[in-house]
Amino acid sequence: MKRAVYPGSFDPVTYGHLDVIRRASEIFDVLVISVLNNKTKTPLFSVEERVKILKEATKDIPNIQVDSFSGLLIHYAAENHIHVAVRGLRAITDFEYELQIAQTNRKLSDGRLDTMFLTTSLEYAYLSSSSVKEIASFGGDISQCVPDFVAELIYEKYRVGARE
Ligand code: PNS
Numbered sequence: 001m002k003r004a005v006y007p008g009s010f011d012p013v014t015y016g017h018l019d020v021i022r023r024a025s026e027i028f029d030v031l032v033i034s035v036l037n038n039k040t041k042t043p044l045f046s047v048e049e050r051v052k053i054l055k056e057a058t059k060d061i062p063n064i065q066v067d068s069f070s071g072l073l074i075h076y077a078a079e080n081h082i083h084v085a086v087r088g089l090r091a092i093t094d095f096e097y098e099l100q101i102a103q104t105n106r107k108l109s110d111g112r113l114d115t116m117f118l119t120t121s122l123e124y125a126y127l128s129s130s131s132v133k134e135i136a137s138f139g140g141d142i143s144q145c146v147p148d149f150v151a152e153l154i155y156e157k158y159r160v161g162a163r164e
Contacts, residue, residue, distance in 0.1 A: 004028040004084040007073050010035050010050050011043040012150050013057055016124035020088035023118055025061050035068040044133055044157055057147055074109040090120045
């Protein structure tokens with residue numbers, strides 16, 4: 001059984017992530033999407049909310065599991081007997097950052113965790129969770145960026161924020 005992990009913040013999941021998820025799910029027997037619980041950041045959605053959103057957004061793909069992790073990816077991967085991490089590459093600007101993480105993980109894990117990159121489909125190459133949040137925070141249209149139910153949840157966060 002070939003299993004891989006797709007780690008990330010997914011705050012929120014975008015069509016770019018979902019494109020990588022769908023394509024990786026066709027390569028591996030099981031794809032574990034794991035949300036990083038990063039205590040140094042203040043996310044828009046809690047880890048629990050992001051896990052729930054990812055489960056809903058991927059409910060039609062049978063070989064997906066959604067989970068979360070804290071700490072180092074190499075420790076999480078080892079605990080779960082996973083040897084491949086999947087990441088999406090949108091543009092050359094992602095490359096340096098991703099290369100550094102991939103090489104660090106390979107070195108720290110003594111070669112037990114490798115990284116496989118999927119190049120994001122061109123139609124999603126411009127997408128990022130940060131820009132989706134910025135557009136939504138000013139009431140812009142994010143219907144091309146995230147599924148409708150995710151867009152609603154994002155707008156709701158900013159509506160609640162504005163009332164507080
Ligand atoms: O969606 P993101 O925020 O670009 O994902 C980054 C992520 C989660 C893949 C990366 O930050 C990560 O794996 N963090 C866990 C901590 C870790 O293992 N760091 C070592 C690599 S430098």
